[in-house]
Amino acid sequence: MVGFSPHTRVIGWDSVPPAQRPPLVTLIHLSFNLMLGLGFFLFALAAWQGWWWWFHRRLLVTAWFLVPAALGGVAAVAAMEAGWVVTEVGRQPWIVYRVLLVSDAVTPASGVPVTLGVILALYAILTVVSIGVPMIMSRRWRQGAPAEEDAEQVPYGPSPNGAGASPAGPPAPPAVPRASSGGPEAP
Numbered sequence: 001m002v003g004f005s006p007h008t009r010v011i012g013w014d015s016v017p018p019a020q021r022p023p024l025v026t027l028i029h030l031s032f033n034l035m036l037g038l039g040f041f042l043f044a045l046a047a048w049q050g051w052w053w054w055f056h057r058r059l060l061v062t063a064w065f066l067v068p069a070a071l072g073g074v075a076a077v078a079a080m081e082a083g084w085v086v087t088e089v090g091r092q093p094w095i096v097y098r099v100l101l102v103s104d105a106v107t108p109a110s111g112v113p114v115t116l117g118v119i120l121a122l123y124a125i126l127t128v129v130s131i132g133v134p135m136i137m138s139r140r141w142r143q144g145a146p147a148e149e150d151a152e153q154v155p156y157g158p159s160p161n162g163a164g165a166s167p168a169g170p171p172a173p174p175a176v177p178r179a180s181s182g183g184p185e186a187p
């Protein structure tokens, strides 16, 4: 596929002196495969929904679509991390190709462990809060119905009749106009 010709010369691994080759080749290779696999998985999901919309003018609400779609968020982050591994590990040992080695660019600053520790602590707190707060809110919603005026402002909260969060699964999809013969929509 490279160059779209069987005569294209592909510059390969052996063109790089061994001392200048990145380590962990298998990691680079598997990360690239993971990124591609997840990318095609996400593309397939989008194509499935696109196809369904084109022919039925409706959102897919079957669990066969919703479960992979929910996992799609995690998959996109995983693909991003895998892509990052491909470039970061793949460019070793250079930080600037043929100009500066990573080993020559490492900072001699002594405060790095402290700032790293502060940032790790900060992000640990943010992680706990951003998972914990929605969990607490969800538990509160399940415990009781909100006052009627609140209920209007919480579309995913429990129903105002006090039944608590619907156990029947995800909320109904937004109403979507059905396919018509092309004329103006009925009111």
Ligand code: HEM
Pocket (backbone or CB within 6 Å): 035, 036, 037, 038, 039, 040, 042, 075, 076, 077, 079, 080, 081, 082, 083, 084, 086, 087, 088
């Ligand atoms: C499915 C088809 C995909 C192909 C063919 C592809 C291809 C590539 C290639 C060739 C690179 C290396 C670029 C370089 O040499 O600097 C790369 C990097 C990257 N990819 Fe993908 N990718 C795909 C899907 C995805 C998806 C779905 C995501 C994330 C949602 C993603 C995120 C990234 C990231 C974050 C990098 C690193 C960019 C950088 O640090 O410069 N890729 N991808």
